Amino acid sequence: MADEELKAVQRGYNTREELEELNVLPPEEIVASKRIAMIECTEEIPCNPCAYICRVDAITKDSLSAPPIVDWEKCTGCTACVAVCPGLSVFLQQIKDGKGYVTLPYELLPAPKDGDRVELQDRSGAVVGEGVIVKPTYQARGDAYPRWVVTVEMDDPALSYEVRSIRILGDQK
Amino acid sequence: MVDWRIYEHPILEFDRGEEVTIYLDGEPMKAFESETVAAALYANGLREFSKSIKYRRPRGFFCAIGRCSTCMMEVDGVPNVRTCIVMVKAGMRIKRQKYLAEYLSPILNLMKLPPQVYMRLMTRPGIIYKPAMMVMRQLTGLGAFPKKVLDPPPQNQGAQGEISTEFLIVGGGPAGMQAAIEAGQRGISVVIVDDKDRLGGQLVKQTHTFFSDIKYAAGKRGFKLGEEMISQLDQLPNVRVITETSAVGYYPKEDIMLLKGPNNTTLKVNAKKYLVATGAYEKTLVFENNDLPGVYGAGGVQTLLNVFGIKPGNRGILLGTGNVALMVAYHLIQAGIEVAGVYAPSFRRVRGYFVHAAKIQRHGVPVVTRHTIVKALGRKEVKGAIMTKLNTDYSHVPGSQFKVDCDFICIGVGLNPAYDLVQLFNPKMVRSGVLGGFVPIRDKTYRFAENAYIAGDCGSIEEATTAVLEGGLAGLHVTEALDIRSEEISEKITEYEHALEEDRSSPFSAGLKTAMNEITVDDIMEVLT
Amino acid sequence: MKKIVCRCHDVTESDIEDAIDSGYDDFESLKRITGITTGQCQGKTCMDLARGILERKTGKPVTQTTRIRSPIDPITLGSLVKSTAKKK
Numbered sequence: 048m049a050d051e052e053l054k055a056v057q058r059g060y061n062t063r064e065e066l067e068e069l070n071v072l073p074p075e076e077i078v079a080s081k082r083i084a085m086i087e088c089t090e091e092i093p094c095n096p097c098a099y100i101c102r103v104d105a106i107t108k109d110s111l112s113a114p115p116i117v118d119w120e121k122c123t124g125c126t127a128c129v130a131v132c133p134g135l136s137v138f139l140q141q142i143k144d145g146k147g148y149v150t151l152p153y154e155l156l157p158a159p160k161d162g163d164r165v166e167l168q169d170r171s172g173a174v175v176g177e178g179v180i181v182k183p184t185y186q187a188r189g190d191a192y193p194r195w196v197v198t199v200e201m202d203d204p205a206l207s208y209e210v211r212s213i214r215i216l217g218d219q220k
Numbered sequence: 221m222v223d224w225r226i227y228e229h230p231i232l233e234f235d236r237g238e239e240v241t242i243y244l245d246g247e248p249m250k251a252f253e254s255e256t257v258a259a260a261l262y263a264n265g266l267r268e269f270s271k272s273i274k275y276r277r278p279r280g281f282f283c284a285i286g287r288c289s290t291c292m293m294e295v296d297g298v299p300n301v302r303t304c305i306v307m308v309k310a311g312m313r314i315k316r317q318k319y320l321a322e323y324l325s326p327i328l329n330l331m332k333l334p335p336q337v338y339m340r341l342m343t344r345p346g347i348i349y350k351p352a353m354m355v356m357r358q359l360t361g362l363g364a365f366p367k368k369v370l371d372p373p374p375q376n377q378g379a380q381g382e383i384s385t386e387f388l389i390v391g392g393g394p395a396g397m398q399a400a401i402e403a404g405q406r407g408i409s410v411v412i413v414d415d416k417d418r419l420g421g422q423l424v425k426q427t428h429t430f431f432s433d434i435k436y437a438a439g440k441r442g443f444k445l446g447e448e449m450i451s452q453l454d455q456l457p458n459v460r461v462i463t464e465t466s467a468v469g470y471y472p473k474e475d476i477m478l479l480k481g482p483n484n485t486t487l488k489v490n491a492k493k494y495l496v497a498t499g500a501y502e503k504t505l506v507f508e509n510n511d512l513p514g515v516y517g518a519g520g521v522q523t524l525l526n527v528f529g530i531k532p533g534n535r536g537i538l539l540g541t542g543n544v545a546l547m548v549a550y551h552l553i554q555a556g557i558e559v560a561g562v563y564a565p566s567f568r569r570v571r572g573y574f575v576h577a578a579k580i581q582r583h584g585v586p587v588v589t590r591h592t593i594v595k596a597l598g599r600k601e602v603k604g605a606i607m608t609k610l611n612t613d614y615s616h617v618p619g620s621q622f623k624v625d626c627d628f629i630c631i632g633v634g635l636n637p638a639y640d641l642v643q644l645f646n647p648k649m650v651r652s653g654v655l656g657g658f659v660p661i662r663d664k665t666y667r668f669a670e671n672a673y674i675a676g677d678c679g680s681i682e683e684a685t686t687a688v689l690e691g692g693l694a695g696l697h698v699t700e701a702l703d704i705r706s707e708e709i710s711e712k713i714t715e716y717e718h719a720l721e722e723d724r725s726s727p728f729s730a731g732l733k734t735a736m737n738e739i740t741v742d743d744i745m746e747v748l749t
Numbered sequence: 750m751k752k753i754v755c756r757c758h759d760v761t762e763s764d765i766e767d768a769i770d771s772g773y774d775d776f777e778s779l780k781r782i783t784g785i786t787t788g789q790c791q792g793k794t795c796m797d798l799a800r801g802i803l804e805r806k807t808g809k810p811v812t813q814t815t816r817i818r819s820p821i822d823p824i825t826l827g828s829l830v831k832s833t834a835k836k837k
């Protein structure tokens with residue numbers, strides 16, 4: 048249906064290129080060195096839980112409405128911001144031993160289990176591959192109703208720049 | 221047996237209470253104590269609740285909050301009960317209102333009577349009025365008069381009589397509750413009324429976490445915020461909460477607000493100050509078959525889904541790309557219901573927050589701008605929808621129509637401030653597109669008439685967080701107007717104003733801020749006289 | 750196929766357009782001739798839609814609200830009488 052180029056705000060999601068231009072994605076050497084937060088919250092909206100929750104002050108918002116900026120040096124990859132963000136727009140990324148890892152918030156059924164196989168979806172929802180869940184955690188941050196924070200492992204590290212959602216297929220075995 | 225209830229949900233647990241049996245036209249059906257009649261019937265698969273008055277079109281529920289009146293049925297012998305706001309009771313007998321006109325409807329249609337005829341024909345002479353109305357009501361399915369005048373049963377008596385109070389708040393949403401908290405904590409005697417069975421307003425159906433400053437509501441789920449406010453109110457003995465009671469009139473001469481409670485009980489309240497915090501009504505759309513059961517308001521779908529835990533259908537589409545439509549799409553995904561797409565005519569951008577649009581698209585639900593609905597398909601209930609692409613002048617692109625399979629269509633195209641009650645105070649109303657519709661001119665203390673104040677969505681369509689802040693401010697200003705003043709109150713007012721300013725600092729609120737300034741005056745009494 | 754504007758009285762978009770064409774082109778008279786906003790819901794769904802159609806057809810913005818009277822929600826007369834009686 049897309050016979051003309053849609054801008055991000057008409058499409059309702061960003062492409063990787065757009066995010067790179069906005070300086071939202073961390074540089075490759077950092078992704079290769081540690082688990083790092085990236086925030087795909089690029090619009091001015093009045094919101095600040097991410098900045099509030101980060102214990103090492105790695106996230107700054109110049110005002111309540113300014114888009115958050117992550118200090119990649121400071122971030123320890125603790126996942127607190129993933130669990131608290133109401134926009135579900137914080138992800139962690141890491142490339143390690145030739146594999147890609149993405150940590151994402153998950154609020155659907157079935158509940159994720161260590162070792163579950165998943166379909167990997169990109170920002171548009173398209174399935175781009177398969178992966179495996181490693182150590183999902185159920186976190187409550189400032190709210191009695193917690194959400195899952197799930198890390199998925201994928202064989203192709205390049206995919207970690209694209210994967211933003213999962214569909215759980217079930218047990219590996 | 222069909223059961224549309226959701227028993228497994230990633231976030232919510234539905235405490236449905238005890239199972240009871242109700243009867244629809246004599247058929248037993250499974251229901252739960254905590255369900256409204258409409259919800260219970262819907263869970264049992266009933267989609268057609270009544271037939272429309274003139275064309276005998278099937279009508280189901282639409283708004284689920286007691287506004288649209290399409291869910292009326294006969295309950296325990298009382299006709300025209302809005303089943304979406306009446307709770308089930310064991311053994312309740314519900315009847316689809318019988319309509320002899322079923323058979324006559326082709327003839328009535330041929331006659332092309334204007335609808336008033338049904339209502340106003342034969343009002344004279346008086347002698348034949350009653351029998352004539354009996355016949356007309358039977359014909360039109362408006363329900364027979366009850367056989368005898370039903371006295372309110374002794375149990376479940378609503379508040380009755382006449383009372384006086386310092387501060388009467390109408391509407392128990394976030395705005396009304398915060399006003400009650402602020403005024404109540406400072407010793408004002410407060411009465412807060414709401415027409416639902418519980419306080420919370422729109423918050424009760426919001427299961428997602430909120431934006432805004434973490435000091436106020438951010439990161440909390442809407443209904444949790446509501447529960448917290450309710451427990452704060454519980455601590456205040458000078459705040460009286462009256463639920464299942466709606467304010468139906470204000471009589472300026474007598475300075476009396478008329479409230480209607482369960483079983484036709486009435487209560488008259490005289491107050492020194494009034495706060496109208498009645499929220500908003502949902503906007504809807506005109507398209508072919510837009511009244512078919514299966515076409516619902518977004519709030520209605522949210523209520524079914526998040527309050528009662530009932531699936532509206534198996535596969536749906538959403539119309540509108542504002543935050544409400546995007547949120548409802550996400551709630552549907554969470555409940556495991558397929559969403560075929562979110563469609564809206566917007567050209568410039570997805571109207572809601574970008575992060576909301578992004579979170580549903582990554583689950584594979586397309587957000588499609590520059591499209592609109594042409595018609596809903598189906599005879600008795602929705603079977604699909606015909607969509608079309610739009611040109612920039614909003615005309616349909618020829619040949620671009622396509623069919624989407626779905627069994628429900630959810631309209632989330634925005635809200636209109638509920639100004640009925642506001643208007644009874646003879647305010648100066650203005651129309652503002654940005655603020656959602658007609659709103660009263662007010663001053664900086666939220667006063668729009670001599671003794672009446674306004675807060676929340678009924679004064680300007682915004683968000684829960686701003687509703688809380690406005691409500692708090694109105695509560696504090698009323699406290700001051702009742703001659704309770706202190707340093708602490710002025711400080712609190714400054715704090716709230718600052719927070720409101722921050723909340724409205726994003727580019728999304730630029731237009732809103734201008735509009736708010738335009739309708740806020742220094743001296744409200746000058747404007748009114 | 751019908752496009753319903755007022756659900757209470759089954760008033761369609763074309764009913765309203767016809768009425769406007771026959772000269773009922775302000776909100777009050779439109780309301781009287783079609784019966785919109787006078788049903789059980791008291792205009793909670795149709796008012797805004799009808800206003801939109803009127804504006805589209807006439808090209809004039811509607812800046813006045815229609816008059817609203819107490820009670821804004823149907824209430825049985827009996828219960829009113831009862832509560833007045835109590836007053837004495």
Ligand SMILES: Cc1cc2nc3c(=O)[nH]c(=O)nc-3n(C[C@H](O)[C@H](O)[C@H](O)COP(=O)(O)OP(=O)(O)OC[C@H]3O[C@@H](n4cnc5c(N)ncnc54)[C@H](O)[C@@H]3O)c2cc1C
Pocket residue numbers: 390391392393394395396413414415416420421422423426428430431465466467468497498499500518519522543544547638641675676677678681682683684685686687
């Ligand atoms: C589907 C949906 C999703 C939303 N999502 C968000 C979100 O993500 N974040 C956010 O910040 N905001 C959100 N909002 C907006 C937010 O819920 C509202 O702005 C807020 O609830 C407004 O509060 P209020 O107190 O003004 O009105 P409401 O919450 O609407 O409360 C008004 C109350 O008054 C009652 N009432 C009305 N008339 C009468 C009468 N005559 N007599 C007695 N009682 C009466 C009503 O039944 C209702 O309970 C959403 C709204 C909707 C509809």
Ligand code: SF4
Pocket residue numbers: 083084100101102103104105106117121122123124125126127128129
């Ligand atoms: S992952 Fe932890 S350290 Fe890094 S930005 Fe988020 S909250 Fe801060």
Ligand code: SF4
Pocket residue numbers: 086088094095096097098115131132133134135136137431575
């Ligand atoms: S909490 Fe999430 S939505 Fe809010 S500002 Fe931070 S990243 Fe954006």
Ligand code: FES
Pocket residue numbers: 258280281282283284285286287288289290291292302303304305
């Ligand atoms: S009044 Fe019951 S569904 Fe609208």
